[in-house]
Amino acid sequence: METLTQLANQFYVRELVGILLFASTTSWVINTLLRIFGARSIKRPRTPDLEKPSIQAQRTKQIDRKQGEWIPQDFKRPDPVAYPNWDVHTSQPKPYRPFRYGPKYFITMGLRSMKWDEWIELDNHYPRYHADKARRIKEREKKMRHGRS
Structure with a gap:
């Protein structure tokens, strides 16, 4: 028993x-204070869902119509901005890669919204x-009419 007491005193067990x-009490106090006052985390805005109208749009735009009834509305696409120094005869086609090679490629990975002015891009193949296309329509004109004159 004496050796155990000497060993305890030698390795400063009390200290x-x-x-x-002290360390465990301090960490408990800090953890409790953070939980009470809330750790202020940086909240990023969510990616907007373009399929659903925003909450503000839902509040301000109440349309009087029956469920399932569609009311046509006028829509005009914004006028496109002209490309500077663009020529249909010299512009090269962009090297698009719509699909990736490999066994695992989910098509939804490529879906994203586009800017209005990037929907149609003309190149020197246009x-x-x-x-x-005009030649083929002229060649098949009789087939396209389906007997109409």
């Missing part, structure tokens, strides 16, 4: 127990494509 007790 170590006191330090551990005149040839539409000349071919």
